[in-house]
Amino acid sequence: MAVYCFYLFDRTGTCLCYYEWNRSRSLQDASDDQKNMFGMLFALRNFSVKLSPDPAKGVPTFFVTDVYALHYFETPTGLRFVLITSHDCGSVDVTRHLTDIYAEVYVEYAIKNPLYVKGSKIDYELFLSKLDSYVRSLPCF
């Protein structure tokens, strides 16, 4: 089991935070990668809700491929948290950990940081180190 990388987008599609642990293939262009990721999630989420019998529900929580799994969590304020792990974490409830990252890392160390301007990239060391240690402590890391 492994955790590859983490993305956090706000409602406008700005990538507030990108963090990687052991992503074996290096990126060509990080901003392109983030834009594509947001675009894919946006389309996937909206289409998935359209397929749902209940129009208020049907937001995907994860999908699995033969090598990796993507876990997704969004807040009513339009923040989107994404964690990419190895495929064997697919059945584990990683989305729950993303809600914890929201409550215990994002809210505590970004939102409550008076210097942080909402909607800008989060590059505070404390935030990143808390994120890093939280993810490293996960059973699926």
Place this chain on the structure above:
Amino acid sequence: MSRPSLQTVGEAAFARCDRVSAELLALTYGTFVRQLLLDYEKVADVNAQLDAVGCNIGVRLVEDFLAKSKIAACNSFAHTADVIAKVAFKMFLGVTANVTSWSADRNTFSLLFDDNPLAEFTELPEQCPDLWYSNVLCGVIRGALEMLNMKVGCTFVRCKLRGHDTNEIRVSLHELLAEQPPQADD
């Protein structure tokens, strides 16, 4: 299956929060309003400033609210009103409000609350009878709902400091903002 009532949710969220003494909050807020009254000449400007400050607080506070209360998305504006009154007021102010006076189109409601922790120990000075002392609350509600894609107008209509029998905030929904798709590359 019984869902926990909003009261219970509110009390649980209240219990989870870090707390500061009510006196400290009331006195700090009082000093802050006083400084604004010195800095701005017109009382109307102070009201506007309090609202703007509140709005900035609201856009951040809503994240803390959602994270701590663990509440699911509301399915109607009426539900939103109840959540503000029973959960959000309880969590951040320690009091609950009542939702009343719905307009016929169900887009406007009033929040009534008797105890206002912000206005403890406060008397309005005679030279500024038009001050809405707790106007910051209006801003907070407006800012928080804006983050949830609801554009609302929010004003104080009654305030105990002005001699009314209770505090009343009128909230009206102007529009639901649509989600914006990501911008295409040029």
